[in-house]
Amino acid sequence: MTGRHRPTSPRPYGLLACMAAGALLVTGCGAFPGATGGSREPVTVMTWAPAGVAGPDAVNMAGMTAMARAYARWANGNGGLDGHELRVVTCDEEDTSIGAGNCARRAVKEKAVAVVGSYSRHGTAFMPPLEAAGIPYIGGYGASDEEFSSYTSYPVNGGQPALLAGNARQLARGCERVSVVRPDTLGGDGQAWLLRTGLTEAGRPAPADIRAAESATSYDGAAGAALQAAGAADGCVTAVLGKRTETFFDSFRRLEPSHGGGRVRISSVLGSVDQPLIDSTGGRNSPFEGAYITGWYPDAGDARWNTMRNVIREHAFGDNRIDPDDTGAQTTWIAYTVLKEIVEAVDSPRITAWKLTSALNGGTPADTGGLTPVLHWSFKDVLGSSAYPRIVNTRVTFQVVRDGRLVADRKGFMDVSKTLSDASAKS
Incomplete structure (x- = not known):
């Protein structure tokens, strides 16, 4: 944390109107509360997960992308991330390798500085495009082996x-x-x-x-x-x-x-x-x-989840895809908490993928409010085993x-x- 005062004044009417129109998360709307004279550029990130997939073995994690949107509404209503408007682009990964690769390429096209709090079992499809573009993958669910081996992955849990x-x-x-x-x-x-x-x-x-x-x-x-x-x-x-x-x-x-x-x-x-x-x-x-x-985390009734529950209640607008007891939604919340911590530590008018990656690799700590141990991903912090080299949270x-x-x-x-x-x- 930087320790600077975070603006908490009521949101202007224009921003509320923009939120009602559904444009806040991707396109942005006018002046942003918390930014100083527009000097802080927006931060664009992507969250992906399969949604609406049919079949007996289908994996549907739509609550993760919905949680990302609710987090953005909450963050932007309280000064953003260190004064930066948070723009969240979401993608239906479809639980296929083609879908995962398409989402990763879209993240590159959208100039996302990170992929945050996402789910995919197809690491061989989504990780190469992210690696080529230098986009960090922060807080994946832990469903693919590549999350625990790729140098551009920053897992928040130890996976299966x-x-x-x-x-x-x-x-x-x-x-x-x-x-x-x-x-x-x-x-x-x-x-x-x-x-x-x-x-x-x-x-x-x-x-x-x-x-x-x-x-x-x-x-x-x-x-x-x-x-x-x-x-x-x-x-x-x-x-x-x-x-x-x-x-x-x-x-x-x-x-x-x-x-x-x-x-x-x-x-x-x-x-x-x-x-x-x-x-x-x-x-x-x-x-x-x-x-x-x-x-991976404290049980769902633990008081450390109270802030997340309040955000869902106040900013999800009754979206029943988000279940606060669901591990996917919890992982997305933790991943965005990490993003906020790292953006504040970078403390720059312009946040880039390279700046985030440098801070992460440098061991910048991310405090998740006790939902995980304090996380950091420097060389000395990772488990370093041959099978799981990128794991830092072994709890x-x-x-x-x-x-x-x-x-x-x-x-x-x-x-x-x-x-x-x-x-x-x-x-």
Whole structure:
């Protein structure tokens, strides 16, 4: 933070009218509150995510682009980013490599100085255009490997690797035997290895490795094998199957009553199970009641999310695509918080991609209000392992489903840097 006074005077009528017309975010409108004599140029960024994609395995993260727009309205109504109007361009990534590449090329065309708080599984398509243009990718969701290897990526969480390493440590606290149900793919092999590394580091036996088809409509066979391997009392089954995790636990619950010998605890990670899924499957009567869940951030009821919730309430205009309990919207909020911190640290009349990248690479800290550790991306700050060289946030949270809500299972963050490094070295 620069410590300078941020103008907080009411917005002029012209700006309100412009917002009502829907033009504020991309095109800008007249004088900007907080800018000194127009001396500070607008800052243009892009946020992309798939929206409206059809199909059983479709990924729809429209709440992330909607969160970006709400953030811009809030920021611009309070002086912008260090006096710069924030212009947000959004793009439907369509959950395809073509869509991801098109969004990246549009970011270059729009002269975006950063891509912020976005989601894509297609890093091989979107990262090369950003690298060629020198545009930093700040706070992606963590859905592609390139986010943790590209020199132009600045992740705010540890992605699925950190969640899996953390899930192993969470399971080790209360499970004598663990069954891991994961996709029968090369990526699934990596998942199993991370869980095995974390459990054995904690002095637990290696988990039973249950492979499952990614696109199955029933998982009775995998569920039966997982139950048998986990045993009964003090046994746990963890499943990381993305959108198919719900399908697996449907099969699991149908078989469990006939298993006998006591209740087996279930587990997963955020992204495969989240609060919206728990709500849609019955809340406190959900099959996920009592489940261990590993996340990146504090639970959704934590007071540290209050500012984000207020912004959604006051600036999203009832946009029901934004769920404050959704990890995607939370990641976008954190990414824009980082952008604000870095822009203020640069403190320049004109913000460029090069200036942001220089500040990020120089280790400029970004305080996210306790939602993550203070983040910085200098050479000495990154994990530097061969598999995950760009990870800087190796902290996760332990949560549990209680009375239909994800709540803290353990206070504070758990650092899984050792597990990530060991798994990378031994793989």
